[in-house]
Amino acid sequence: MKLLLLGATGRVGSHILTHALQDGHHVTTLVRSPEKLAHKQDDNLRVLTGNVLHPADVLQAIKGADAVISTLGTDGSTTLSEGTPHIIHAMNHEGIKRIITVGTAGILQSRAEPELLRYQSSESKRKLTRAAEEHHKAFTLLEQSGLDWTIVCPTYLPDGEQVGSYRVEADFLPENGTEISVPDTAAFTYSLIASEQYMRSRVGIAY
Template identity: 50%
Template sequence: MKIALFGASGRVGQAFLKLAGNDEQLDIYALLRSPNNKIGLPKERIVIGNARCREHVKEIMKDAQIVISCLGTDGDDTLSAAMTHILAIMQEQHIQRVITIGTAGILNSRIEPGKYRFETNESKRKLTRAAKEHAKVYEMLRASSLDWTIICPTYLPDGEETGEYRAERNVLPVEGKMITVGDTAAFLYHELLTGNYIGCRAGLAY
């Protein structure tokens, strides 16, 4: 199974590769901006380019069955720009499955129904630019006919996988405060194998 991976050099992307990189059933190909990034994949499975460039996105997605995006917001609209290319190419190449890493800010608010968490006092973050960019991607996926999942961790410190976390559809688990990069990557790997959260935002926390 060929997987096109975006954001492989980020924290969750690297942790995911540690878990899934040796799975013989998965052929993971990654798009990287710099040849100096050491992510543990053979050179023939790496494309050097930029997710904002349609041709680079198309190259990494050739013959893929699943797309995984661990891209961050990068301080601009890179995330939504990349997703625009990804969705168009998925349609062209008849790829149905996509899993992305989002943020807990785009989960449904428990205290103000009909709003995202980042739009309410439920979210402790004062800056909303990144959450708005993630929300744009969510709305793009929701409007598609794809089998999509957005994994939405709350506060995300470095740390290893413990396997002891909570996941809930479209909302953050009650009193959820944090989840490590390792456990977020573990959930991503499990979702890749199971597809338990297709068509959902998965809220993650301890």
């Protein structure tokens, strides 16, 4: 499969890149700082220097892809909400339907107040909601896009180790879930490229 991986230099993205290359997929990455990539040399890796905020860069990167995986974070900026429309446009332009992204548990439905998202409800312990608001904007854009999207929504995300055993639930955080490691989040996210499960839904993930 030919994949476009966005956010490949990040914590989750770097693990997904490892999985994809180990399985023989052809991966294109669009990165601002290629020197930060964990994999410098691989025959199946195409590294483009660019920015998701530049529509031409996204269009160039996405050509020939079968699916898109995005682990773009918020890191104090509006890159996620501003870049998502460019990704959606490029996918529509190239006729690509499948996109899997990594969000946050804050944009899952609240169990206590189901009409609200978790970050809007009493379930949230975070006083700052800026990151969740960014993810909410990206969720809304994908929901309206007509694409075959899935948003993986981890709770507290320590580096940790790959345990291989965790709980997932569509649209909600598994009950009493408090954390999930970066490697397990990456492994689950990567597994969705070979699955039609959780199509057009958010997925909570926790131990």
